[in-house]
Amino acid sequence: MTVSFDFTGKTLLLTGAAGGIGREITALFYDAGANLVLLDMDDAALKDIAAGHDPAGERIAIMKMDSSSVADIDAALALAKDRFGGVDYLMPAAGIYPEQLVESMTDEQWRQVMTINLDGVFFLLKRALPIMRDGGAIVNFASLAGHRGSYGHSHYAATKAAIISLTKTLTLELGPRIRVNAISPGIIETRMTGDLLRTRGEQLVSSTPLGRNGQASEVATVSAFLCSTAASFVAGEVIHVNGGLFMAG
Numbered sequence: 001m002t003v004s005f006d007f008t009g010k011t012l013l014l015t016g017a018a019g020g021i022g023r024e025i026t027a028l029f030y031d032a033g034a035n036l037v038l039l040d041m042d043d044a045a046l047k048d049i050a051a052g053h054d055p056a057g058e059r060i061a062i063m064k065m066d067s068s069s070v071a072d073i074d075a076a077l078a079l080a081k082d083r084f085g086g087v088d089y090l091m092p093a094a095g096i097y098p099e100q101l102v103e104s105m106t107d108e109q110w111r112q113v114m115t116i117n118l119d120g121v122f123f124l125l126k127r128a129l130p131i132m133r134d135g136g137a138i139v140n141f142a143s144l145a146g147h148r149g150s151y152g153h154s155h156y157a158a159t160k161a162a163i164i165s166l167t168k169t170l171t172l173e174l175g176p177r178i179r180v181n182a183i184s185p186g187i188i189e190t191r192m193t194g195d196l197l198r199t200r201g202e203q204l205v206s207s208t209p210l211g212r213n214g215q216a217s218e219v220a221t222v223s224a225f226l227c228s229t230a231a232s233f234v235a236g237e238v239i240h241v242n243g244g245l246f247m248a249g
């Protein structure tokens, strides 16, 4: 797929950078000239990604971190400020998707998903604002699950519904300085959906009007659109990237 953007001189800070979607966002933004601050728990993967794109470390800075840790977030933001003077685009993409029915879910299991998928996003968004440059953009990662629920993933779906709501309130509070939008991916082939695809893959494809699952690169292009000047009047929007599997009213 050839889609070109120009983010020369702009800086993207991305959590979950070693994930399936994070890797594609990294590749697209790096090729488009951006500086990148890549954050994830998986240090080895971060090092591989950085070495693959930017062995000299000129436009990519990496840091192993837990996106739900305030101390780690503070350190990551200090890195972004030190290396690139601030942040233009912010994408909290780190997330977990464990399976557990409500009946047998422990309070700890519920809390862990809230902590990583929701608290961590708030901790980062709030703390990044002082170093975000005017005209910047935030792209949040919601999910199909946040709109219609998800069997066996009540905690995950609840956090993603909250992200949709948070996106709208942030739009009200941060405009016109910063645009805020969200992407709701459907079934995208990454490590996150591996188990789901093994058990329900065929059924999901047959329910998808486009007749296939999505690729991470197809989420990355939408994230780039939302940061770009092509989306200069798009704010508070939630863009579904799901091949028609779910069509919001």
Ligand SMILES: NC(=O)c1ccc[n+]([C@@H]2O[C@H](COP(=O)([O-])OP(=O)(O)OC[C@H]3O[C@@H](n4cnc5c(N)ncnc54)[C@H](O)[C@@H]3O)[C@@H](O)[C@H]2O)c1
Pocket (backbone or CB within 6 Å): 015, 016, 017, 018, 019, 020, 021, 022, 039, 040, 041, 042, 065, 066, 067, 068, 092, 093, 094, 095, 096, 097, 116, 141, 142, 143, 144, 184, 185, 186, 187, 188, 189, 190, 191, 192, 193
């Ligand atoms: N893949 C899909 O179909 C799909 C669908 C809807 C929404 N999403 C959302 O898109 C985003 C990216 O998903 P993906 O498919 O790339 O998932 P993925 O599992 O491939 O990647 C997630 C990344 O987040 C990192 N991570 C998890 N917890 C972390 C923590 N506490 N601190 C730092 N890093 C942490 C993991 O190490 C991993 O690299 C997530 O927010 C996810 O909920 C994905």
